[in-house]
Amino acid sequence: MELKELDRVLPEEIEKRSFELITKELGEKVLDPEYELVIKRVIHTTADFDYADNLVFSPHAVSKGIRALKEGAHIITDTNMGMAGINKGALKRNACSVSCFMADEDVAEYAKLHHTTRACASMDKAAGLSEDCIFAVGNAPTALVRLYELIKEEKIHPKLIIGVPVGFVNVVQSKEMIMSLPDIPYIVARGRKGGSNVAAAIVNALLYQI
Amino acid sequence: MELKELDRVLPEEIEKRSFELITKELGEKVLDPEYELVIKRVIHTTADFDYADNLVFSPHAVSKGIRALKEGAHIITDTNMGMAGINKGALKRNACSVSCFMADEDVAEYAKLHHTTRACASMDKAAGLSEDCIFAVGNAPTALVRLYELIKEEKIHPKLIIGVPVGFVNVVQSKEMIMSLPDIPYIVARGRKGGSNVAAAIVNALLYQI
Numbered sequence: 001m002e003l004k005e006l007d008r009v010l011p012e013e014i015e016k017r018s019f020e021l022i023t024k025e026l027g028e029k030v031l032d033p034e035y036e037l038v039i040k041r042v043i044h045t046t047a048d049f050d051y052a053d054n055l056v057f058s059p060h061a062v063s064k065g066i067r068a069l070k071e072g073a074h075i076i077t078d079t080n081m082g083m084a085g086i087n088k089g090a091l092k093r094n095a096c097s098v099s100c101f102m103a104d105e106d107v108a109e110y111a112k113l114h115h116t117t118r119a120c121a122s123m124d125k126a127a128g129l130s131e132d133c134i135f136a137v138g139n140a141p142t143a144l145v146r147l148y149e150l151i152k153e154e155k156i157h158p159k160l161i162i163g164v165p166v167g168f169v170n171v172v173q174s175k176e177m178i179m180s181l182p183d184i185p186y187i188v189a190r191g192r193k194g195g196s197n198v199a200a201a202i203v204n205a206l207l208y209q210i
Numbered sequence: 211m212e213l214k215e216l217d218r219v220l221p222e223e224i225e226k227r228s229f230e231l232i233t234k235e236l237g238e239k240v241l242d243p244e245y246e247l248v249i250k251r252v253i254h255t256t257a258d259f260d261y262a263d264n265l266v267f268s269p270h271a272v273s274k275g276i277r278a279l280k281e282g283a284h285i286i287t288d289t290n291m292g293m294a295g296i297n298k299g300a301l302k303r304n305a306c307s308v309s310c311f312m313a314d315e316d317v318a319e320y321a322k323l324h325h326t327t328r329a330c331a332s333m334d335k336a337a338g339l340s341e342d343c344i345f346a347v348g349n350a351p352t353a354l355v356r357l358y359e360l361i362k363e364e365k366i367h368p369k370l371i372i373g374v375p376v377g378f379v380n381v382v383q384s385k386e387m388i389m390s391l392p393d394i395p396y397i398v399a400r401g402r403k404g405g406s407n408v409a410a411a412i413v414n415a416l417l418y419q420i
Contacts, residue, residue: 018378045376046376084294173215193257193258196291
């Protein structure tokens with residue numbers, strides 16, 4: 001293979017070209033205009049067209065998420081990887097912030113003391129904050145389960161839950177639990193798929209629409 | 211959905227159970243024992259069984275990668291997200307280190323001056339290091355293309371290239387270029403799929419075998 005076989009696309013054009021190719025391959029599949037840019041960005045991030053069918057949105061989840069970000073939301077992730085994937089320039093322009101408590105010493109101690117996961121303990125730490133947050137969960141189903149419990153106990157009122165943990169144990173159930181909540185805006189990747197990259201892509205897709 | 215429907219699995223058992231489920235679902239598919247733990251960890255990270263067929267290994271790429279890590283390799287990633295996903299405890303135990311140059315000021319200046327991408331400029335910066343590195347590329351095909359050029363020019367001799375960028379423009383070609391190199395150990399996700407999460411998962415799968 002020679003270099004000449006590469007597509008000659010300017011770096012700043014690559015994303016545009018990618019989205020054109022995604023649109024082309026989606027063919028006649030109709031995406032809801034409110035969800036379209038989120039779905040396409042997740043496909044762009046994963047090259048996995050399953051997300052055209054997997055992503056489930058509560059009513060007006062995208063516009064509610066965008067509104068929260070416009071007002072300067074605090075985003076909580078369940079991995080440093082998810083936090084690393086969120087566009088810091090776009091966050092800053094909107095006076096938003098992001099935290100991941102997973103590596104915090106108090107979280108490790110709390111998890112040990114309560115025989116729970118650090119992901120759960122991270123959600124408890126977030127519940128202690130004075131503000132309502134956006135949660136971007138791309139890894140730990142136990143984080144979603146704990147969010148569900150905290151919401152049921154009325155200890156927490158997330159502005160949006162991005163529920164896209166990936167995996168084989170309790171992942172599917174944890175997502176169904178979030179989708180059973182009547183009054184919480186959510187964007188969930190139904191099924192096993194997801195990831196910290198997907199969580200970050202969804203946050204970025206919302207930020208880029210501001 | 212009630213909490214009782216969750217599988218009652220201890221946190222420390224979740225990964226074991228997940229790998230058992232992956233093994234079960236792979237069914238009669240035979241994986242090369244040298245590659246098996248890498249392939250299964252990528253499936254564990256993505257819940258995407260396509261990786262049972264996508265991942266391509268140069269001869270003894272896994273054992274060569276493990277040997278390099280045992281000797282305390284320096285790993286270069288093309289995203290902070292990929293760097294964030296690598297297990298720092300496992301790195302430290304093996305006296306390994308990881309760098310991502312993408313956000314470095316000198317890289318931004320070099321890219322601007324040479325009308326190239328920061329990913330390319332990052333690879334040039336890595337080529338200036340005194341040691342041979344492991345490259346874990348999960349995002350930028352231009353990073354792989356630049357590695358190919360630097361190898362052809364004999365300016366760089368990677369100990370291993372993990373070539374798993376994701377996307378729609380030049381991604382497939384960049385991976386084929388790496389696979390055309392006769393003497394460089396590589397692990398590549400053939401096709402469009404991959405990601406920083408996949409790159410980190412492969413590094414971790416090697417570290418966990420030490």
